[in-house]
Amino acid sequence: MRYRFRCEYLGSAFYGWQEQNEAGKTKFVTVQSSLEEAFSIALRAPVRIVGSGRTDTGVHARGQCCHFDYEGELDPQKTVRSINGLTKRLIRIRDLQRCADDFNARYDALMRYYQYTIFTRPVALMRDFGWECGSMHLDLDAMEREAAAFLGEHDFIDFCIPRNDGKSTLCTLSEFRLERQNDWSVVFHIKGNRFLHRQVRAMVGTLFDVGRGRLPEGSVNQIFAKQFKGERTWAPPQGLVLHDVIYRDY
CATH class of the missing domain: 3.30.70.660 (Pseudouridine synthase I, catalytic domain, C-terminal subdomain)
Structure with missing residues (x-):
């Protein structure tokens, strides 16, 4: 099943949106990697987050939209509280809801x-x-x-x-x-x-x-x-x- 949510974040705390790895070096802390870690802890399963687009290092967001797939029902309110408790006040999510299985946060944006x-x-x-x-x-x-x-x-x-x-x-x-x-x-x-x-x-x-x-x-x-x-x-x-x-x- 596919879910979507909105999020805001303090861009100066992250190395941009997209998860990045560099050979032989520690993974950079990005918004995407931080959200994936929080969701994986809260849902006890690996979660891949897809955003509407990338933001550069230092760029903030109030209305970034994301989607992810999760095989199972979840309690939106409880999940929102859990994620917001795991992201150290640097990221806040809201409006978590089920959506169509073919919804795409990036490609469906008008x-x-x-x-x-x-x-x-x-x-x-x-x-x-x-x-x-x-x-x-x-x-x-x-x-x-x-x-x-x-x-x-x-x-x-x-x-x-x-x-x-x-x-x-x-x-x-x-x-x-x-x-x-x-x-x-x-x-x-x-x-x-x-x-x-x-x-x-x-x-x-x-x-x-x-x-x-x-x-x-x-x-x-x-x-x-x-x-x-x-x-x-x-x-x-x-x-x-x-x-x-x-x-x-x-």
């Missing part, structure tokens, strides 16, 4: 929704959950106008880690909105059907360069057209949160 936070003044309490840019002035209006260039379907090969696996790098973004929370905190709301490795961080870093005047408006379209030459900024991981994954029935 939309991924990320948020990225920038602080435009020095902060202490929230610095692990946003990009602290000190007292730098950013032209937020220019950043908002430039963000519109990402909307629609584009080849994001130049906004991700280089890849040569032959897989498509086309993505469709339906939202890229800037929200001014106050006079020192800005949140980008970004929705798309799929995202490539470090794509959001590359996009936000480019907008940051436009906002501080290092790059002119129109740079995003130049990059898409492969007419851009020069260095660009990559936004750090701690400002990024996988906020939600959207499905037809969950």
Whole structure:
């Protein structure tokens, strides 16, 4: 039988989402490996967790969706309590339920929704959950106008880690909105059907360069057209949160 659940986690505590092994070295602690260990203890059987997508080292999540197979009935409430008691307050799961046997957390996702936070003044309490840019002035209006260039379907090969696996790098973004929370905190709301490795961080870093005047408006379209030459900024991981994954029935 197949089950699914939502989870949130503190990305700075893990070496990304995906379980990793390196020859001759200790296994890295990842979100996936931590969940699999907790479920295997709670259910007393090996459990393989499949997530909706991978998050990088340092990237947080509020609404990651996962599925797993387990041959037997389980008590969702009891299992949730057990898992949350085993994950050292670094991971929390919720909404555990039976689902169709052909449900796939990754391939059935219609939309991924990320948020990225920038602080435009020095902060202490929230610095692990946003990009602290000190007292730098950013032209937020220019950043908002430039963000519109990402909307629609584009080849994001130049906004991700280089890849040569032959897989498509086309993505469709339906939202890229800037929200001014106050006079020192800005949140980008970004929705798309799929995202490539470090794509959001590359996009936000480019907008940051436009906002501080290092790059002119129109740079995003130049990059898409492969007419851009020069260095660009990559936004750090701690400002990024996988906020939600959207499905037809969950």
